Amino acid sequence: MASVNATDLKAGAAFLYEGKPFKVKKYTLIKMGRGGATVRVACINLENGANVEHAFSSNLSFEQVDLNKRQLQYLYKDNQNAFFMDPQNYEQIEVPLSILGDDHHYLKEGENAVVMFWNLPAQAGSRPMSVELPPKIVLEVVECDPGIKGNTVSNLYKSAKLSNGIETKVPLFIKQGEKVIIDTRTGDYVERFK
Numbered sequence: 001m002a003s004v005n006a007t008d009l010k011a012g013a014a015f016l017y018e019g020k021p022f023k024v025k026k027y028t029l030i031k032m033g034r035g036g037a038t039v040r041v042a043c044i045n046l047e048n049g050a051n052v053e054h055a056f057s058s059n060l061s062f063e064q065v066d067l068n069k070r071q072l073q074y075l076y077k078d079n080q081n082a083f084f085m086d087p088q089n090y091e092q093i094e095v096p097l098s099i100l101g102d103d104h105h106y107l108k109e110g111e112n113a114v115v116m117f118w119n120l121p122a123q124a125g126s127r128p129m130s131v132e133l134p135p136k137i138v139l140e141v142v143e144c145d146p147g148i149k150g151n152t153v154s155n156l157y158k159s160a161k162l163s164n165g166i167e168t169k170v171p172l173f174i175k176q177g178e179k180v181i182i183d184t185r186t187g188d189y190v191e192r193f194k
Contacts, residue, residue, distance in 0.1 A: 002064045006039040006056040014046070014065035017054065021046040021065045021118055021129065029058070046118065046129040049101055066119040067129070074107045082107065082131075084115060095128040105164045106133050106184045133184040138193045139163050140179050144170065157189075 004015055007029065014023045026042040037058035044051055046065075072084035072093060081094040082104055095115065097104055107113060113133065117126040144160035157169035162182065170180060170189045179193035 003061045004064045005058075006060045006062070007037070007058050009039060009041050009056075009062075014067050015062040016065055017062060022052070022054075023065075023067070025051075046116075047099075049099075049130065067116055068119060068126070069114050069116050069132070071112055072115050074109060074111055074113050076109060077104060077107075084113065087112075093128065095131065099128060100131055102187075103131060103133055103184070105166050106137055106182075107131070108137075108164075135185060136181050136183055136190055138179050139182050141170065141174055141176055144174065144176050146175065 004013060009015060009024050010027050011024050014021060016022075022041075022043040023046055024041050024043045028040040030038045030040060032038065039056045039058055040053065041056070042051065042053050046067075070086065073087055075083045075085055075092070077083065077097065079097075081096055082100055084093045084095060085091070086093065093115070100107075113131050115128055116130045116132065118129050119126045140163040141160045142163050145158050156172050158172055158174075159167055160170040160174065160180075161167050162180075166187060168182065168187055168189055174180060174189075174192065181190040181193050182188065183190050
């Protein structure tokens with residue numbers, strides 16, 4: 001497998017550290033006068049989605065992780081896995097819910113999602129690492145208190161249950177049955193869907 005030097009761990013690079021795959025979000029090189037340089041990287045653990053920071057000596061090298069993305073269609077989920085299908089060859093792929101975390105609430109049956117795979121060496125095949133969600137999705141408000149005439153102030157919020165089962169805060173003027181745009185990274189209301 002190819003190796004990558006610590007000074008080449010720029011944003012987007014994927015590498016193995018202590019047997020775990022990481023993807024770099026932010027890279028900083030710190031030079032120390034006569035001494036060696038230090039590389040600081042903010043990265044994501046691709047196995048559990050945790051954000052971590054590492055500092056490495058600039059002369060270290062790491063095994064490079066071979067990642068690829070595939071556009072798959074989301075089918076359904078059970079108690080342990082989410083099931084996707086490759087529209088090219090109709091292959092069905094299982095992604096453990098532990099990898100998805102709370103993101104599985106934002107997947108809609110029949111819609112496409114980008115799944116990132118770690119290509120393992122030789123005969124081992126590939127392993128799903130994460131699912132990329134669109135930053136915003138449209139959901140229907142299925143339950144909320146009714147809006148009262150005159151409630152047009154936009155900084156007052158009420159609880160609402162969405163079609164995916166998640167509860168969030170929406171402005172007072174939003175009614176049951178309306179569609180709203182939700183930020184998938186935070187679960188927060190963005191705006192009314194037009």
